[in-house]
Amino acid sequence: MDGPLVEVRGLTKEYRRGDEVVPVLAGLDLSIARGDYVALMGPSGSGKSTLLNLLGGLDQPTAGEIRIDGVSIGELGSNELAAWRARSVGFIFQMYNLLPVLTAEQNVELPLLLTSLSKPERLARARAALALVGLSDRARHRPRELSGGQEQRVGIARAIVTDPLLLLCDEPTGDLDRKAGDAVLDLFDALNREAGKTIVMVTHDPRAAARARRILHLEKGVLAREEG
Amino acid sequence: MAVAPFALLPLLGGSLRRHRLRLAFTIASILIAFLLFGLLAAVRNALTAGVEVAGQDRLITTNKVSIIQGMPRAYFTRIGSLAAVRRSASLNWFGGIYQDPHVQLVVFAVSDAYFDIYRDLQLGPAGLATWRADRTGAIVGDGIAKRYGWKVGDTVPMKSNIYRRKDGAGAWPVKITAIYHSENQDPNTVFLHYAYYNETVTFGVDSVGWVISQLKDPTTVETTSRAVDAMFANSRTETKTSTEKAVAQSFANQIGNIGAILTFVVSAVFFAMLLVTANTMAQSVRERTPELAVLKTLGFTDNAVLTLVLAESLLVTLVGGVLGLGTATLATAALGASLKSFLPFFQIPPLAYLQAALYVLALGVAAGVVPAVAAMRLQIVTALRTS
Numbered sequence A: 001m002d003g004p005l006v007e008v009r010g011l012t013k014e015y016r017r018g019d020e021v022v023p024v025l026a027g028l029d030l031s032i033a034r035g036d037y038v039a040l041m042g043p044s045g046s047g048k049s050t051l052l053n054l055l056g057g058l059d060q061p062t063a064g065e066i067r068i069d070g071v072s073i074g075e076l077g078s079n080e081l082a083a084w085r086a087r088s089v090g091f092i093f094q095m096y097n098l099l100p101v102l103t104a105e106q107n108v109e110l111p112l113l114l115t116s117l118s119k120p121e122r123l124a125r126a127r128a129a130l131a132l133v134g135l136s137d138r139a140r141h142r143p144r145e146l147s148g149g150q151e152q153r154v155g156i157a158r159a160i161v162t163d164p165l166l167l168l169c170d171e172p173t174g175d176l177d178r179k180a181g182d183a184v185l186d187l188f189d190a191l192n193r194e195a196g197k198t199i200v201m202v203t204h205d206p207r208a209a210a211r212a213r214r215i216l217h218l219e220k221g222v223l224a225r226e227e228g
Numbered sequence B: 001m002a003v004a005p006f007a008l009l010p011l012l013g014g015s016l017r018r019h020r021l022r023l024a025f026t027i028a029s030i031l032i033a034f035l036l037f038g039l040l041a042a043v044r045n046a047l048t049a050g051v052e053v054a055g056q057d058r059l060i061t062t063n064k065v066s067i068i069q070g071m072p073r074a075y076f077t078r079i080g081s082l083a084a085v086r087r088s089a090s091l092n093w094f095g096g097i098y099q100d101p102h103v104q105l106v107v108f109a110v111s112d113a114y115f116d117i118y119r120d121l122q123l124g125p126a127g128l129a130t131w132r133a134d135r136t137g138a139i140v141g142d143g144i145a146k147r148y149g150w151k152v153g154d155t156v157p158m159k160s161n162i163y164r165r166k167d168g169a170g171a172w173p174v175k176i177t178a179i180y181h182s183e184n185q186d187p188n189t190v191f192l193h194y195a196y197y198n199e200t201v202t203f204g205v206d207s208v209g210w211v212i213s214q215l216k217d218p219t220t221v222e223t224t225s226r227a228v229d230a231m232f233a234n235s236r237t238e239t240k241t242s243t244e245k246a247v248a249q250s251f252a253n254q255i256g257n258i259g260a261i262l263t264f265v266v267s268a269v270f271f272a273m274l275l276v277t278a279n280t281m282a283q284s285v286r287e288r289t290p291e292l293a294v295l296k297t298l299g300f301t302d303n304a305v306l307t308l309v310l311a312e313s314l315l316v317t318l319v320g321g322v323l324g325l326g327t328a329t330l331a332t333a334a335l336g337a338s339l340k341s342f343l344p345f346f347q348i349p350p351l352a353y354l355q356a357a358l359y360v361l362a363l364g365v366a367a368g369v370v371p372a373v374a375a376m377r378l379q380i381v382t383a384l385r386t387s
């Protein structure tokens, strides 16, 4: 399909706390091309996570439209939205959010449980994804037996195992030291350049942002300026 | 896209495994509840089995004041001569003792017609005739025969803890003339001749304990039982006549009061168990709030998450229920062997297993429904933010 992968028009998000209205996003427009790699920066509390969650269909906007690959996700019902998420988006969190009782391999296999793949097919894919992030030898380890950097790489394997169009990453290196963070960023580079994945990454770290093709700055509810 | 339920299998018990001790306590409490339930069901079964096999067309007459005192033997003849009565038989409690004075056997002295009334005691072709021909003859159940190794033709010394012999001998030599088998009657009873008993005892001569009457027409039970009692009204020994079923029922009802208390106890245990399980499930869901949010992020639907939590709850009650009822089954089998002479039907009836299965289901759902709905309603963003 042609056209940008992500198209956002007039996106508004307000939180209500009693009578008080907290405006976070105020009529934001955004367009992200296929194969792009976007870093999203901005002060704490500026709404970066909010925007990312809206893009991934985890939360509903107060107003505005989000089209991803031609699908207006605001029009999907809750089950359709869940199915769309399983197919189209991979999430990578700052705190990894692996399931502690499952092994690395089982964590990566998790999203495939929602597909019609057989158990051997699922395992083969999960192993391939783990190999891609360089953790073949840690497949049977549980999260608490892994370092933070390794946990995050398992998180990346889990996000890409379904081969989604879009990777959404919320401060993926925020909790890692420089070396582990660089390994993660190297992976994003490869996923973007070699596998053609479209990536949106929230970050506070200018060094990390510099690896992206574009850097967007969120301020006062809209995109203030752009570098890249 | 619907999630096939089996797709959730790898996730089942994830939280449960994390707190093994808590899980063990929860399962133990469920186990105990179902163990109690199984044992109670077996006790019930043992105590009410008599009601099921009791005949509708049989009347039982006893001394109105006390069954221990008995009635004059003439009553037996007079009841038997009533037009509505096909045949009647008398029974006397003998207080049988064999070898071990601490073991009370069920021994009755009966008149000949007894076995014409209770045809479900299978005696074999010549059994009845052989017994009738032998004054000291006894008909014994296959259960007690097996227990003491009695064979047809053996003569065994039977004692009584009530009666003495006129001639001063310590025991009644009793010849085993037939062994009966029955699907629904107690297999451990011994039957002696009334005549043998009556002519040897030192007291209670010419009295009978029970008169069993088989009616020509079962619809006349009410009128006949009144007619019998009217016959002996205002005499020195008045009688009380009821259907065999009513007697069995009133015995069962007395036990039933104990049963009601037991039921209450078991209900209380079940309720406590429900609270324990519900608490375990609620805690496990609360602890896993971020994980459930992650599952939803990955595309698991609200319903899938609901199913997951309910399935976990059911798994816990199922494991506890199977272990509890399994233990109860083994325990009744073990206890049943030693209780056989008193409670031949001490076993868990099939219906109780079905009932237990329903309880497992109901308790699993009841314990899981609140946390499951909470998990279903969980907002991803809120849940991830609080993690």
Ligand SMILES: Nc1ncnc2c1ncn2[C@@H]1O[C@H](COP(=O)(O)OP(=O)(O)OP(=O)(O)O)[C@@H](O)[C@H]1O
Binding pocket: A015, A016, A017, A022, A024, A042, A043, A044, A045, A046, A047, A048, A049, A050, A051, B382
């Ligand atoms: N559920 C909510 N209820 C009320 N206010 C909220 C809620 N979620 C977010 N906010 C507010 O929205 C604003 C944006 O939050 P958001 O998490 O998107 O910021 P952020 O840019 O990701 O910040 P950080 O860099 O610290 O992660 C904040 O002021 C926050 O307090």
Ligand SMILES: [Mg+2]
Binding pocket: A048, A049, A050, A170
């Ligand atoms: Mg944030």
